[in-house]
Amino acid sequence: xxxxxxxxxSLNVSPPLFDTMVAAxxxxxxxxxxxxxxxxxxxxxxxxxxxxxxxxxxxxxxHLDVTKAAEYSCEDSLSALNLKEKLLAELKNKELLExxxxxxxxxxxxxxxxxxxxxxxxTALLKxxxxxxxERLKQLEKDIYREVGEEFNLNSPKQLAHILFDVLGIPTxxxxxxxxxxxxxxxxxxxxxxxxxxxxxxxxxRMLFKLKSTYVDALPKQVSPITGRLHTNxxxxxxxxxxxxxxxxxxxxxxxxxxxGKRIRKAFIAEEGNKLISADYSQIExxxxxxxxxxxxxxxAFKDRRDIHSxxxxxxxxxxKSTPLSEEDRRVGKTINYGIIYGMSGFxxxxxxxxxVSVANExxxxxxxxxxxxxxxxxxxxxxxxxxGYIETIFGRKRFxxxxxxxxxxxxxxxxxxxxxxxxxxxxxxxxxxxIQLQDCLTEKNLLSEAYLILQIHDELLLECAEAxxxxxxxxxxxxxxxxxxxxxxxxxxVGVGRNxxxxxxxRR
DNA sequence: TCACCATGCCAC
DNA sequence: AAACGTGGCATGGTGA
Ligand SMILES: Nc1nc2c(ncn2[C@H]2C[C@H](O)[C@@H](COP(=O)(O)OP(=O)(O)OP(=O)(O)O)O2)c(=O)[nH]1
Ligand SMILES: [Mn+2]
Ligand SMILES: [Mn+2]
Numbered sequence: 001x002x003x004x005x006x007x008x009x010s011l012n013v014s015p016p017l018f019d020t021m022v023a024a025x026x027x028x029x030x031x032x033x034x035x036x037x038x039x040x041x042x043x044x045x046x047x048x049x050x051x052x053x054x055x056x057x058x059x060x061x062x063h064l065d066v067t068k069a070a071e072y073s074c075e076d077s078l079s080a081l082n083l084k085e086k087l088l089a090e091l092k093n094k095e096l097l098e099x100x101x102x103x104x105x106x107x108x109x110x111x112x113x114x115x116x117x118x119x120x121x122x123t124a125l126l127k128x129x130x131x132x133x134x135e136r137l138k139q140l141e142k143d144i145y146r147e148v149g150e151e152f153n154l155n156s157p158k159q160l161a162h163i164l165f166d167v168l169g170i171p172t173x174x175x176x177x178x179x180x181x182x183x184x185x186x187x188x189x190x191x192x193x194x195x196x197x198x199x200x201x202x203x204x205x206r207m208l209f210k211l212k213s214t215y216v217d218a219l220p221k222q223v224s225p226i227t228g229r230l231h232t233n234x235x236x237x238x239x240x241x242x243x244x245x246x247x248x249x250x251x252x253x254x255x256x257x258x259x260x261g262k263r264i265r266k267a268f269i270a271e272e273g274n275k276l277i278s279a280d281y282s283q284i285e286x287x288x289x290x291x292x293x294x295x296x297x298x299x300x301a302f303k304d305r306r307d308i309h310s311x312x313x314x315x316x317x318x319x320x321k322s323t324p325l326s327e328e329d330r331r332v333g334k335t336i337n338y339g340i341i342y343g344m345s346g347f348x349x350x351x352x353x354x355x356x357v358s359v360a361n362e363x364x365x366x367x368x369x370x371x372x373x374x375x376x377x378x379x380x381x382x383x384x385x386x387x388x389g390y391i392e393t394i395f396g397r398k399r400f401x402x403x404x405x406x407x408x409x410x411x412x413x414x415x416x417x418x419x420x421x422x423x424x425x426x427x428x429x430x431x432x433x434x435x436i437q438l439q440d441c442l443t444e445k446n447l448l449s450e451a452y453l454i455l456q457i458h459d460e461l462l463l464e465c466a467e468a469x470x471x472x473x474x475x476x477x478x479x480x481x482x483x484x485x486x487x488x489x490x491x492x493x494x495v496g497v498g499r500n501x502x503x504x505x506x507x508r509r
Numbered sequence: 510t511c512a513c514c515a516t517g518c519c520a521c
Numbered sequence: 522a523a524a525c526g527t528g529g530c531a532t533g534g535t536g537a
Pocket of ligand 3: 280281457458459460521
């Protein structure tokens with residue numbers, strides 16, 4: 001965060017770096033507040049208050065009482081220095097120094113460059129699309145009001161529930177509940193749709209409204225007037241598993257699933273004369289599961305270059321090898337694979353698939369029978385948490401879980417968290433290392449002015465690249481990502497090139 | 510006007 | 522909310 005303020009003023013920051021927020025994050029990735037003040041309170045037993053608390057009633061820092069301001073600032077300077085020693089010792093103690101020095105500190109510079117570069121979007125295209133959505137939403141709204149016989153606020157789940165279950169009198173037996181009443185979420189509307197055509201319209205309305213409000217209208221507003229591009233924040237100290245998050249705007253959840261959603265991805269474009277390159281790890285957490293569990297069946301599957309997401313999809317949807325599998329169907333397979341390994345219930349699986357619970361339960365049982373070591377691995381995870389109080393990734397990143405909690409009433413939840421963290425976290429470690437190596441490599445080859453990272457989407461890297469350098473960069477990216485670590489199974493990376501982000505996903509070479 | 514919670518849904 | 526996990530953001534609804 002602060003590094004960008006320095007960089008914006010054209011100051012260079014050079015390694016080795018030490019960032020107190022990042023250090024404190026590694027020591028406790030679940031922690032919500034990692035401000036200098038709160039970290040000092042924890043590790044230096046200081047008593048000072050946060051910026052916001054100090055400001056209090058004053059308008060801003062410059063209006064603050066001089067004594068208070070001086071107090072605050074002196075403490076900050078002292079903190080940064082004293083804290084460094086303390087945190088370093090703690091990192092060593094907990095065997096987190098390697099992750100800190102080899103991954104997080106070098107990554108800080110990479111992320112900062114990515115934020116400064118930003119990504120170009122086609123605002124004209126989005127503005128056009130917005131108008132079209134406006135029309136379609138208006139029509140849907142009219143249709144819905146006509147079908148239910150009255151007007152109400154379609155964006156209020158509470159009012160909608162009232163209309164559906166009180167006014168129309170749709171029976172609520174077996175329908176999902178929220179804390180405050182009856183749910184109207186997509187799974188509910190999908191259940192209603194065959195009997196009540198209005199539900200189909202509501203689903204359509206919900207989807208389009210979501211796309212319009214969250215992306216189509218919001219993104220153009222956030223384009224920087226200075227660079228003409230969209231700059232996200234990559235947050236390095238938020239996600240408890242070690243992933244990075246993206247905010248203001250979040251560019252890690254740009255739509256892809258639906259046809260209308262795809263039109264938004266299409267608006268992420270390369271500068272004239274450039275191309276976008278996308279590189280996405282294939283089945284990454286399943287591969288990591290194969291490695292960590294040592295399951296022979298799973299290891300063999302990946303050595304044979306099989307696609308488990310597709311196989312699962314064909315199996316549950318009953319689609320023969322002779323019929324091509326749609327993207328949508330493969331996504332179903334993916335959801336089932338990750339759902340089952342991370343502890344999904346037969347009930348939920350049954351609901352998602354629209355099959356009887358007995359069938360779903362049977363499927364889950366068969367699944368673990370097919371990969372016998374997976375169950376054993378998960379027992380070992382449980383043991384590790386009990387014994388050590390934390391679980392870790394292949395690079396030693398740790399997530400500390402309270403033993404009392406593991407045994408207590410949130411035991412189920414804690415168990416699933418513990419199952420997920422090593423896999424999601426290892427995937428995060430791997431792509432972070434790849435980003436660092438890639439940046440180094442591009443720098444060395446003097447390519448940075450023609451090829452640079454612009455986004456990271458958990459297991460995918462998006463680069464912008466001069467057309468003339470595409471073939472070379474493609475090779476480098478794939479090579480680095482696939483070989484950043486050597487596991488029991490090969491890591492495979494799907495790469496694609498295009499004028500826009502959607503094309504890179506359709507390209508897949 | 511703001512913060513907060515709840516619901517819902519986009520992505521990985 | 523009936524045992525997939527990790528996020529961020531929009532809206533409505535409420536209260537200060
Ligand atoms: N628990 C859970 N994790 C998910 C889910 N979707 C994605 N992930 C995690 C696990 C994936 O390995 C990782 C990257 O997502 P991707 O969409 O790239 O899927 P994946 O790499 O498995 O397959 P693919 O790239 O399509 O070959 O994010 C999900 O529905 N549940
Ligand atoms: Mn992937
Ligand atoms: Mn991906």
